[in-house]
Amino acid sequence: MALSSVSRAVLARWRPAGQRGTRGEKLWGPPRSRSSRGFAGRPPGVTQTPPTFGFLFDIDGVLVRGRHVIPAAREAFQKLADSDGQLRVPVVFVTNAGNCFRDLKAQELSDALGLEVSPEQVILSHSPLRLFHQFHEKCVLVSGQDPVEENARHLGFKHIVTIEDLRRAFPLLDMVDQSRRPKELPPQTTDFHTIEAVVLFGEPVRWETSLQLIIDVLLSNGNPGTELAAVPYPHIPILACNMDLLWMAEAKMPRFGHGTFLFCLENIYKKMTGKELRYEALIGKPSIVTYHYAEYLIKRQMERRGWASPIRKLYAVGDNPMADIYGANLYNCYLKSVCQTQNQAEVKGSAMMTEARSRDHPGLRKHWDILPGLVESCKSILVCTGVYNHHKEVPADPHESVTETVFHGHRDFCFDPSLVEASHVVKDVKDAVELVFQKENWSWE
Numbered sequence: 068m069a070l071s072s073v074s075r076a077v078l079a080r081w082r083p084a085g086q087r088g089t090r091g092e093k094l095w096g097p098p099r100s101r102s103s104r105g106f107a108g109r110p111p112g113v114t115q116t117p118p119t120f121g122f123l124f125d126i127d128g129v130l131v132r133g134r135h136v137i138p139a140a141r142e143a144f145q146k147l148a149d150s151d152g153q154l155r156v157p158v159v160f161v162t163n164a165g166n167c168f169r170d171l172k173a174q175e176l177s178d179a180l181g182l183e184v185s186p187e188q189v190i191l192s193h194s195p196l197r198l199f200h201q202f203h204e205k206c207v208l209v210s211g212q213d214p215v216e217e218n219a220r221h222l223g224f225k226h227i228v229t230i231e232d233l234r235r236a237f238p239l240l241d242m243v244d245q246s247r248r249p250k251e252l253p254p255q256t257t258d259f260h261t262i263e264a265v266v267l268f269g270e271p272v273r274w275e276t277s278l279q280l281i282i283d284v285l286l287s288n289g290n291p292g293t294e295l296a297a298v299p300y301p302h303i304p305i306l307a308c309n310m311d312l313l314w315m316a317e318a319k320m321p322r323f324g325h326g327t328f329l330f331c332l333e334n335i336y337k338k339m340t341g342k343e344l345r346y347e348a349l350i351g352k353p354s355i356v357t358y359h360y361a362e363y364l365i366k367r368q369m370e371r372r373g374w375a376s377p378i379r380k381l382y383a384v385g386d387n388p389m390a391d392i393y394g395a396n397l398y399n400c401y402l403k404s405v406c407q408t409q410n411q412a413e414v415k416g417s418a419m420m421t422e423a424r425s426r427d428h429p430g431l432r433k434h435w436d437i438l439p440g441l442v443e444s445c446k447s448i449l450v451c452t453g454v455y456n457h458h459k460e461v462p463a464d465p466h467e468s469v470t471e472t473v474f475h476g477h478r479d480f481c482f483d484p485s486l487v488e489a490s491h492v493v494k495d496v497k498d499a500v501e502l503v504f505q506k507e508n509w510s511w512e
Contacts, residue, residue, distance in 0.1 A: 118509070121378050123159050123384065123395070125387070127314055127316070130160075139496050142497040148182050163309040165269040165325070167214075192325075200223065205264050207226065207265065208230070208280075218268060230280055236256045237256055238253050240291060262303065278331060286339070305346050308351045310351060311325060313387070326475075361381075379442055379444075382445075383445055383447050387453065391447070396490075397480075400486075447491075448502065
């Protein structure tokens with residue numbers, strides 16, 4: 068199941084401290100004043116049994132399409148909120164968007180849904196990078212769109228080089244666009260700091276420039292503008308966020324995502340060197356690291372609201388079978404494997420549990436005590452308002468939704484048809500919420 072591709076980096080400690088940051092453009096209608104509604108408000112009085120389940124909502128294709136709110140989204144959150152505007156169950160928004168600020172994304176969701184959304188309810192594709200402390204002191208090249216440098220700093224990176232910084236320092240490297248070629252031979256750059264890692268936040272604007280300069284950095288072992296006698300391998304570490312090949316906006320057909328850019332980078336590198344491009348970490352859906360982080364934030368909400376009941380189930384609602392559904396199902400498989408290992412450990416001792424976890428999930432092996440009491444399951448719900456089936460009828464049998472013969476997921480995740488089979492397929496997010504309430508015997512009022 069390619070679990071080792073999730074991350075080889077060691078997760079240090081969960082630090083949810085207020086990352087400032089989400090997408091630059093303003094979407095979804097006029098601004099509204101902030102209030103004490105939603106998650107960020109005061110804890111409400113206990114009016115019913117505390118929830119034992121939580122929601123993970125994708126955004127694009129589930130709640131919005133480009134700049135437009137999907138009508139079912141507001142209806143769904145009217146059911147999720149009480150008469151005071153407080154969410155009655157814990158909710159986290161998990162998106163593979165990354166060229167944005169988290170607090171701005173929270174404000175946009177507040178405007179779209181009609182209740183206050185806290186930044187701590189939002190997970191962007193790059194949010195788990197705050198856990199990769201071993202890279203925060205290194206000189207890193209970052210790729211993406213504005214505000215990529217600000218996001219890197221908010222995540223803890225101290226020494227940041229952008230693609231534009233690199234282009235200015237080595238103008239002879241960017242030669243595709245003739246209008247940007249230097250008119251005179253520039254002096255040689257001699258004091259540029261060696262780049263020690265590459266962090267890919269999201270799709271850039273000028274793909275030819277980013278592809279060329281990233282390849283230059285990899286082939287020069289972090290010293291662009293120089294030529295080595297042999298290709299360095301393994302190359303310097305690469306951390307990549309957002310593996311979505313496609314995403315859904317206002318256009319009739321899906322648009323290229325960052326996964327398409329990664330596909331180009333991987334194949335150019337292999338064509339030039341004959342070797343495989345390797346990642347230190349792949350972050351964002353469907354990575355297990357991202358779902359770990361989402362579960363952690365769900366539990367934080369439970370604590371802040373004073374709900375003592377443990378969360379037993381997560382319901383992940385998405386529109387992309389290769390990201391949302393694959394990721395939720397992959398995490399569900401992981402939870403089952405941990406549960407099985409725990410049961411075996413009760414019989415054979417805790418040493419077996421520690422050893423099995425280390426063997427199966429090498430990227431996470433050293434810090435299991437930071438996430439005690441994992442949930443029992445993560446069920447996937449596929450909606451038909453985005454990438455999947457956005458103009459067809461809902462299939463009566465969820466298994467009928469699996470029609471993919473071409474794998475759109477990332478190279479390092481195997482195509483297992485069972486992982487893109489949703490637990491449930493519904494028309495829209497309102498139907499998803501109603502379905503979960505029914506299954507959990509949760510009252511509408």
